[in-house]
Amino acid sequence: MTKTGSRGNKPASSMTVVPPGTQSGMGWSHREGGLVTAGLGTQCIHAGAAPDPAYGAVTPPVYQTSTFAYLDVATSAGFEYTRTSNPTRACLEEAIALLEGGDSAACTSSGMSAVLVALNLLDSGSHLLCPMDCYGGTYRTLEHAKRAYGLEVTYLDMADLEAVEKALRPTTRMIWAETPSNPLLRLSDLSALSRISKAIDALLVVDNSFLSPILQRPFAWGADLVVHSTSKYLNGHSDVIGGAVVAAKGRPDLATRLAALNKTLGTSQSPHDCFLVLRGIKTLHLRMRAHESNAQALAEFLASHPGVALVNYPGLPSHPQHELAKRQQLGFGAVLSFELKQPTRSAINRLLRSLQWFTLAESLGGVESLVNQPATMSHASMPPELRERVGIRDGLIRLSVGLEDPADLIEDLRQALEAAAGKS
Ligand SMILES: *Cc1c(COP(=O)(O)O)cnc(C)c1O
Numbered sequence: 001m002t003k004t005g006s007r008g009n010k011p012a013s014s015m016t017v018v019p020p021g022t023q024s025g026m027g028w029s030h031r032e033g034g035l036v037t038a039g040l041g042t043q044c045i046h047a048g049a050a051p052d053p054a055y056g057a058v059t060p061p062v063y064q065t066s067t068f069a070y071l072d073v074a075t076s077a078g079f080e081y082t083r084t085s086n087p088t089r090a091c092l093e094e095a096i097a098l099l100e101g102g103d104s105a106a107c108t109s110s111g112m113s114a115v116l117v118a119l120n121l122l123d124s125g126s127h128l129l130c131p132m133d134c135y136g137g138t139y140r141t142l143e144h145a146k147r148a149y150g151l152e153v154t155y156l157d158m159a160d161l162e163a164v165e166k167a168l169r170p171t172t173r174m175i176w177a178e179t180p181s182n183p184l185l186r187l188s189d190l191s192a193l194s195r196i197s198k199a200i201d202a203l204l205v206v207d208n209s210f211l212s213p214i215l216q217r218p219f220a221w222g223a224d225l226v227v228h229s230t231s232k233y234l235n236g237h238s239d240v241i242g243g244a245v246v247a248a249k250g251r252p253d254l255a256t257r258l259a260a261l262n263k264t265l266g267t268s269q270s271p272h273d274c275f276l277v278l279r280g281i282k283t284l285h286l287r288m289r290a291h292e293s294n295a296q297a298l299a300e301f302l303a304s305h306p307g308v309a310l311v312n313y314p315g316l317p318s319h320p321q322h323e324l325a326k327r328q329q330l331g332f333g334a335v336l337s338f339e340l341k342q343p344t345r346s347a348i349n350r351l352l353r354s355l356q357w358f359t360l361a362e363s364l365g366g367v368e369s370l371v372n373q374p375a376t377m378s379h380a381s382m383p384p385e386l387r388e389r390v391g392i393r394d395g396l397i398r399l400s401v402g403l404e405d406p407a408d409l410i411e412d413l414r415q416a417l418e419a420a421a422g423k424s
Helices: 029-038 039-047 087-100 111-121 134-148 161-166 190-199 252-265 272-282 286-303 322-328 344-355 384-390 404-420
Strands: 100-109 127-133 152-156 174-176 203-207 226-231 243-248 309-314 335-340 371-372 396-400
Touching: 029 039, 029 087, 039 087, 039 286, 087 100, 087 243, 087 272, 100 111, 100 252, 111 134, 111 226, 111 252, 127 134, 134 152, 152 161, 161 190, 174 190, 190 203, 243 252, 286 309, 286 335, 286 404, 309 384, 335 344, 344 396
Parallel strands: 127 152, 127 174, 174 203, 203 226
Antiparallel strands: 100 243, 226 243, 309 335, 335 396, 371 396
């Protein structure tokens, strides 16, 4: 191959200009057709990762450029300006859309900008239903949208379908679901919510950050949009902030509007961060299974510990929606929360300070285990009355279970619980 773009203001004419991922110019197109029906592991590794058309790079290159040279007057090579579109981002968008089984994705600079893009599909005066135990940042954004965009929001218990039906208004245009919820791991019944939203021609949006497409398939239950904080499991290595909004198959209208909003709002993700998320996705299927098996072991250990009052984890038969979790999810995930029997401030502080492998930090979904006290950390911005109503008590502890050896994690919790009880 010849060097491209070596002289003049045109890329070399020998350069094969093919949108990344399609690769028809290099004879690899058979992979694309096969990927739709391939298993999730094969999809994780090959989605959006066909060899690059310029030099055949096996890993999608980081197209770290703000702008692209036109081939001729009024003829671009398919990309013009990176806020609008970029080849590295196009690879990631293709991968996430394929993994979710959607039409296409818009990758954003954060999970919150993904939420913002999705909300911007609504006209002012629209009404939206949202779970009262939604992600703290989503709550903040909705409160802002009420003031700034004239959006109307009802917060409710999404598990209570009667309450959902009662809250509907003629102006209801969107039902927001986050399942399992944070930090109480409550589930919403997606097929029921989809029936309700379709009957009134509203959009069902599912924030799938907690389970990823490996463990939950919202489009299979009738969702119209899937939202991700790719900062969590999709990237999985706690080194990127990113998000995505995916439109369902059969909704190219939504896909077009999402791409236009990402360009208009300036929320699109940087090429380098897209590259990192793509790299994370290559092991997503393996990580999710290992995360889950560690979480199940820890949940069982905590549930049997005399110092623990309750454990919230959908993989435990004691979880009130265990049956729904088995039906709706392909796995139980790796976030759990629990409460001590004696949740005094000093006992909680001793517990949090004694943990060795669980870092005291917000966020979740990375390879390292994290511990969080929602009332003082991730959900501190929620009014205390709402926290109380939702059931986020001061003594609630949330774990994001990482990929360390499960025996080490259990031993760590054991000694920290002993310290909490004042036995060390
Ligand atoms: C983290 C998170 C978000 C926000 O994502 P950022 O990448 O932090 O902006 C939204 N929803 C859920 C469920 C999350 O866990």
